[in-house]
Amino acid sequence: MKFKKAFMILLIICLLTLAVIGCSNNTDEITGADETLKDLEEASIVASTSWTALMAEAAGAKNVTIIAPVELKHPPEYDFKPSDIKKIQEADWVIMAGYEAFMNKIIEANNIDQEKIIRVKTTNTYDNLVEQTKIIAEKINTVNLQQEWVSEFSNTMDVIMEKSKEGNVSDIRVLVHTHLAAYTKSLGYDVVEVYGAEELSPAKIGELAKLQPDLIIDNYHNPQGIAIEELSGAKRVELRNFPGVEQESLVDLMIYNAKLLNIY
Known part of the structure; x- marks a missing residue:
């Protein structure tokens, strides 16, 4: 009887120990997940x-x-x-x-x-x-x-690219500020010349105006195409690279610039 009683006590202790260990492991897993989520937030x-x-x-x-x-x-x-x-x-x-x-x-x-x-x-x-x-x-x-x-971004860009094709932007001859050149080319415009970001001399302005562009895509943050616009008579738009107060996401920024180009 003493042996049986001792065995039962030992068995109970083992079961309690396993339960504690199991609970401890589960708690660690939950705590770890919570901490990861907390870190991200x-x-x-x-x-x-x-x-x-x-x-x-x-x-x-x-x-x-x-x-x-x-x-x-x-x-x-x-x-x-x-x-x-x-x-x-x-x-x-x-x-x-x-x-x-x-x-x-x-x-x-x-x-x-x-x-x-x-x-x-x-x-x-x-x-x-x-x-x-x-x-x-x-x-x-x-x-x-x-x-x-x-x-989400892909859906927005799909619309912009489709509008670009519908607007035949590949037939629009563009002078573009250097900091917007990659963006403009990605939309499919016919970029005839890139200017800036250095100061434009009167001779360079005259040279660019003689190219008779259909459109001048200028940089809002450092506009340099005003004199070219005056000499050539081409339409000029100032696009953003750095989002402003009204652009709360990159999607907003892309839509903002696309609207100025009449492709959204």
Whole structure:
């Protein structure tokens, strides 16, 4: 009887031990999943400009702070404040293009960890935006969200490209600012010359005007085609690279520019 009683006690202890271990493992799994979700939602991301910020959001980022104010006409010229340094120091990730002088100064002067900096190429073409947002998503572990965005973005671009074909943009001879050249070519326009970003001399302006373009696609952030417009009589539009207050997503930005070109 004593042996049987001892055996039963030992059996109960073993069962209780297994139950505790099982509960402990399940709790760890649940806690781990919750922490992963929490990390995705709370990871702080600092973006240099509205452009890189919307790229981050397209990649699935939820907690994004922009350094250069959205209202600035030319964000790369932003003069940073001490509070901006703190934001970058405390961020989990920093997203920038590389040409933002204020970002380079902050990073170099404050020994910012290079491992948390994600450098992207800012060109508003379909292929590039899909590629760059994927790079961000792979870093911050939001690939599924980026893929959802790609689906929406693809639908919008399909409409724009179809409208471009209907509008026979391939027959429209265009002078385009260098920072919008890749975008313009991706839409199918006949780009006869690219100008800027250096200051245009009177001789160069005259040379460009003589090309008699049908359209001048200028850069809103640094317009240089006004004199060409006056000499040639061609229509001129100013498109955005950096999203403004009214463009809350990259999709909004693409639609905004397409509407100015009458292809949406």
